[in-house]
Amino acid sequence: MAPCAPLSLVGLLLLASCQPASLQDLTNRNADFATRLYRAVSSRTDDNVFLSVFTLSSALLPLLSAAAGPTQDQLLQGLRLQGLDPQSLPDLFQSLRTAVQGGSLDMNLRQGTALLPRQGLEVSSSFLDLVQTKFGGNAQSLAYTSPLEAASTINLLAQEWTGDTVRELVTDLDPQTQLLIATAAAYQVKFSPSFNESLTQDERFYVNKYRVVMVPMMFRADKFFLAYDLGLKAGVLKLPMAGGAAMLVVLPDEDVDITSVEEAVTGDQIQTWIRQLKKTKLEVQLPRFLLERSYSLRDVLQTLNITQVFQEEADLSNMGEGEAVKLTQVFHKAVVTVADGDGAGGGASVFSTLPPRLTVNRPFIFVVYLQTSGAVLSIGRVIDPSSK
Template identity: 75%
Template sequence: MLRAVGSELDVDAQLVKLQNRKTSQKYQKTKRINRTKEGAVTMPPCAALSLVGLLLLTLASSEPADPSLDDLTNRNADFGTRLYGAVSRRTDDNVFLSTFTLSAALLALLGAANGPTRDQLLQGLTLTGLDPQTLPDLFQTLSAGVQQGSAAMTLKQGVAMFPAQGIQVSPSYLDLLQTKFGGSVKSLAYATPPEAADAINVWAQEVTGDEVQDLVPDPDPQTQLLLATAAAYNVRFSPSFNKSLTQDERFYVGKYHVVMVPMMFRSDKYFLAYDRSLKAGVLKLPMAGGAAMLVVLPDEDVDITTVEEEVTGEKIQAWIRQLKKTKLEVQLPRFLLEQSYSLRDVLQTLDITQVFQDDADISNMGGAEGLKLTQVYHKSRVSVAENDDITAGGGASVFSSLPPRLTVNRPFLFIVYETASRALLAMGRVIDPSSK
């Protein structure tokens, strides 16, 4: 095992351990890139790279200029991780949530609420103590920074309210929804559920460029109000992985379940951290457009759910501060996740209940007295692959000595955030990259 001496890495031990590879002619640079095909390196869980010895944890951060915006960013991250935890505990499969899109939707709902309903929403969204009147402007500022780089990151998202036909929405609330949260409103005739579902699904396709489809099943004919969210991420790493270096490798879904997946490859300088308390490594992969992905890989003897349970907004910020640059070869599976959720029951586990009940007060929307929320639908899609355009340094850097290799070949978490504000954008869990 690699070891750390005091606060400094034992570099010699690191090189001896991690570069225990043959030095014959077949390991020259041209073949080193493709050595896995030749059978020279295999990465079962027991041989996975130990990250402990790679790292020297250091602090490196910049303070956001606006304390109020910083506070909202942190609280959004807290809510996003809590929501992710509530969803992930209900399934053993892949998970993906666009937490930023859901925050926008629920903040828009907060703008419609009054009285105890509003107070409960503030508490459930971890926003207690903040002025509800200032939140739309703050979120608009935060969202503008995210959207500025989203064209390169290729984030497409949408938020919409779908009240039942005959329920009026005030012009002031419509303006709030559109200008502050980028949302829209459309009344639907739920008495004919298939037609209502078609209208919502068409909306989802439009806001995501046809990437999110079949957002909702046929809704309840008694529906009063639906809140719908859709998001699609086409992740573009910068620097990129090169398709020509991708090759099929084993991914260990479980002790007795192995799948073959396309494993991307790049050799470069990466930022890395290690959480000793959770026994998990954290790799930062920069994305085009000012975002980044954290890949959280538990040690081979650590169950991924034990790491998930400890992920908070504060924990993510700590990981980011502890990142340390190191030379590294990275193998990451190509994957595509597409997940759909009905979140009413999930939100109720987070103590957001009254808005769904008969005594809900969402009168700021301007609708009929007694209006309540029926359901919250969310569908998100993320595609992680090599870039077709590899002109921005795609491929592999050449080092004078062979760097350590990190192969992500067992279940892992990933977190997408905007680097300038550190706003949490999305979270996911990859149990099986060969399955959506």
């Protein structure tokens, strides 16, 4: 095994020893990056947030194989992969992607990614093969000197990836673009068991102290897994989904600002919540919602110390033969639909005593993850379920 590369003090604290990476190690590190990205995005807006973080990882990790020198070193740190061998990561990520794909049809998850260099920069066949086979993405050159035509091509890709759910991933493109990353994802959440639509009725949702909206509130009485974070003053509810995934709904207490809970959302914190879950009889009311969020992530990624890949001195020479290229922008659009079933879902179970009721009627955070490995697939925040 190759000797450990020199690490900063932070790297040494994060990596006790330089050992071959395991799939669980990659899963944990990927969750760490996902939550850092979520916190960076959510801190910039007061609106709803939704990120398909696994889709973004599928698009960003191929940059490690394209990069060399300081550019690669900084990417490893920014993606929380310090000390790992970049050459082993494609095979590890392929294993993780296979686990996700195993349940994606049942989850109704459609996603796609592409690395899109400017016309004239030929992508090597070996890099294209790696992007396709290991990361499930695509790589092709575009003529950004014709911005409308390039945007149309990207939007058609997004439509194809998501079954026509995402129709407009990009609008204006810079003719001087050198390299873009395009990502899109669409989730149709299927709870298992589902909420029975015949029990859904309009209820109040308290967006803030000054605004209340009426939303369709789903209902189910059942045995649920529930936890309470005493330090953060937030309840955590697990809702199993088809395909082996589950959604954690994190609901701060009425007198707690959601931002204080968001600041504590890390990969380790999510795992702590999952370990603390206990089965209990409960009536649950959860709003139906549809989120459709678009992001240009260059500035956000730079706050996570991923900067050099966007600069002129970026070294992405492993992508192919030709002139040097820097990453211009990372586009991401994700759609999630959370709704009740078709009338045949779970209903009002009969208990000998009336169970407590958890009504999710104020801003909350949700995390979708694989139950087998804890891999984080998406993270979102619902401030107003009546708005996309």
